Each structure stands twice: as structure tokens, then as C-alpha cells.
Amino acid sequence: MLDYLDDFWTKHISIQRGKIAQSTHDEREQFPADPGMVWFSVQPDQSFYFSAVRGEVNLQSVPKADYSWGGQGCIGATAAVAWKQGENCTWEAIAWRAYERHGQNVRKVCQQTLEKIDEIETTFLSRDPRKGRALVAPRGPCPVLFGIRSRVQEDAQKSGELLQNAEHTEPSVGMRVFSTNQATDDHLSKSMTAKVRSVQKYAKGSCQIITDKGDWMAFAESGSVKHLAQWLQSGDIIEGYGLSPDVGVIHLEKLRVVSATPDRFRPMCSKCNVRMKSMGTGQGSRCPKCKLRTDDAWDEIPRTPPFSSWVQPPNDSRRHLARPLEWDNQL
Numbered sequence: 084m085l086d087y088l089d090d091f092w093t094k095h096i097s098i099q100r101g102k103i104a105q106s107t108h109d110e111r112e113q114f115p116a117d118p119g120m121v122w123f124s125v126q127p128d129q130s131f132y133f134s135a136v137r138g139e140v141n142l143q144s145v146p147k148a149d150y151s152w153g154g155q156g157c158i159g160a161t162a163a164v165a166w167k168q169g170e171n172c173t174w175e176a177i178a179w180r181a182y183e184r185h186g187q188n189v190r191k192v193c194q195q196t197l198e199k200i201d202e203i204e205t206t207f208l209s210r211d212p213r214k215g216r217a218l219v220a221p222r223g224p225c226p227v228l229f230g231i232r233s234r235v236q237e238d239a240q241k242s243g244e245l246l247q248n249a250e251h252t253e254p255s256v257g258m259r260v261f262s263t264n265q266a267t268d269d270h271l272s273k274s275m276t277a278k279v280r281s282v283q284k285y286a287k288g289s290c291q292i293i294t295d296k297g298d299w300m301a302f303a304e305s306g307s308v309k310h311l312a313q314w315l316q317s318g319d320i321i322e323g324y325g326l327s328p329d330v331g332v333i334h335l336e337k338l339r340v341v342s343a344t345p346d347r348f349r350p351m352c353s354k355c356n357v358r359m360k361s362m363g364t365g366q367g368s369r370c371p372k373c374k375l376r377t378d379d380a381w382d383e384i385p386r387t388p389p390f391s392s393w394v395q396p397p398n399d400s401r402r403h404l405a406r407p408l409e410w411d412n413q414l
């Protein structure tokens with residue numbers, strides 16, 4: 084067994100070292116590949132998996148494997164081994180291209196069949212409904228032809244076979260269904276509840292919500308999350324989920340309003356029906372017309388949030404670990 088792994092490592096994996104992958108996200112800095120491979124005779128504790136998906140871990144903190152090969156890649160490999168497939172796991176049918184097609188960027192995947200697969204209730208992230216673009220095929224020169232994701236193992240298998248055998252799909256050399264942590268929310272720990280102090284708006288509508296529990300960031304691509312953040316006012320109570328790359332900062336992935344503070348206005352003058360003006364804190368208010376004075380009174384008008392429940396970014400701006408909100412309404 085170890086001889087086989089040694090041989091596999093030398094022939095197929097170690098040769099990837101130092102290569103720089105072509106990125107579909109231009110703004111992202113790419114690092115040379117530093118693959119890794121691990122062998123454990125006993126499964127390492129799952130806590131390492133959660134550390135790896137929720138934060139940053141370095142090679143020194145990785146549980147020691149019985150045998151390991153390579154470098155940084157051992158972190159992800161160990162996290163994968165430590166993962167215990169839970170009830171919320173999902174499935175992905177992956178098909179590989181014929182060897183002579185590796186390196187070609189254009190893939191042929193039958194679009195009509197893909198549309199049918201997208202209609203199966205348990206499949207997800209097959210197509211982007213807003214742009215009509217297929218999301219199953221990677222865009223670089225990698226050996227993967229497509230990946231079909233489903234919440235149900237049989238549906239992943241069935242859909243994968245359907246697409247593999249479709250007339251307009253290029254030939255592939257094989258297909259396997261894997262259990263995955265995609266759309267499990269495993270990267271998120273518990274939600275947080277906080278009181279809004281103020282909201283700073285930046286370019287393209289991105290927002291920084293300053294709360295009594297640190298700063299919560301809603302990015303320009305976050306769609307409804309950003310729109311809800313823009314609506315917030317001081318005193319609103321909000322609940323959110325997100326990753327915390329720095330202490331005291333949350334990058335929002337899900338947000339909802341728990342309670343909204345009402346808008347407050349000075350009352351109307353009982354004689355002239357003109358809005359009264361504040362005389363300063365604790366000084367009451369005065370009618371600008373007849374100068375009638377009243378005590379410190381307010382008219383309160385409730386604010387209704389633009390979204391009554393949780394919101395999350397559109398599916399093409401979500402992390403692949405993010406669980407779609409609509410599943411919770413279906414299941």
C-alpha cells in the first residue's frame with residue numbers, strides 16, 4: 084500500500100509542485116502549488132477540520148500523520164481526512180476529461196441536459212439563474228470536465244451519468260460521486276447578535292456596520308446583505324453569521340434584523356398643525372409659528388425592514404460552503 088502511494092505521489096502529484104494555477108479571479112494573488120498527501124491509520128480529531136474551514140492554520144498545527152508527502156497541501160489533506168461526513172453533507176459527481184484534452188480551456192458540456200439537471204430539486208449550483216451561465220465546469224486547463232452537486236447521492240449519480248452520456252458532452256474517461264462539505268455552513272460558527280451604532284457606506288454600496296460587537300462588513304457583491312445593511316440605523320438589533328479574518332471584524336454571509344428602532348419625529352403643533360422643533364436635549368420643543376412649547380415628546384413611526392427574514396449573497400457570490408437559505412424553508 085505504501086509503495087503504491089509512494090509511486091503515485093512521485094508520478095502524479097509531486098510533479099505539480101511549483102506550478103501556478105491560472106485564476107478565474109484576476110484580483111486574487113496566486114501562489115505556486117505545494118501539494119501534499121497524508122496517510123493516517125486512525126482518523127484525526129474532527130476539531131482540526133473545523134479549525135481549517137473556519138480560520139487559518141499552519142503546518143505546525145496539523146495533527147501528525149503516520150506518513151506524509153509534500154508541503155502545504157498536507158493541511159487540506161489532513162482536514163479532509165479529519166472530516167466526519169455528517170447528515171448535512173452533500174454529493175458531487177465529478178467526471179474527468181480524456182488525457183489529450185487536458186490543457187484545453189474550452190469544455191463541451193451539453194447545455195440542454197444541464198437545464199434538465201438544474202430542474203431536479205436536489206441539485207444545486209448547476210447554473211447561475213441570473214446570468215444563465217453553467218457553473219458545473221471549471222474554466223482552467225484542469226482535468227475535471229464537470230461536477231454536478233446534489234443533496235442526494237442517487238441524484239448526483241443519475242445526473243452525472245445523464246450529462247456524461249449526453250450527445251453534446253465531450254468524451255470523459257470516468258466519473259465518481261464524492262461526499263462533500265459544500266453547502267454545509269461548516270465554515271460558520273454560531274450567529275452573533277449586536278446593536279447597530281452607525282453604518283458607513285463605501286464605493287459600490289459596500290457597508291461597514293459599526294456595532295457594540297465589532298465591525299460587520301457587507302461587501303459590494305453581497306446583494307441583499309448589502310441592501311439590508313444600507314437600511315440599518317443606530318439602535319437596530321441585528322443577527323449575523325460570517326467569518327472573522329481579524330479580531331473584532333465579521334465578513335457577513337447571512338444577516339437579519341431582529342428589531343428595528345422606530346423613526347422619531349417631534350409632534351405636530353396642536354394649534355397650527357406644523358411640525359414642532361427641538362429646543363435641545365431635555366429642553367422640549369417649540370412650534371416655529373405660534374411659539375407654543377411642549378415637553379420632550381416624540382412621534383414614533385415604526386420602520387419595516389426591506390427583508391423580513393435572513394438574507395445571503397446571490398449564489399455566484401457565495402462561498403461554496405454556504406448553505407442556501409431556501410433549503411431551510413423546503414426541508
Ligand SMILES: [Zn+2]
Pocket residue numbers: 352353354355356357370371372373374375
Ligand atoms: Zn403652533
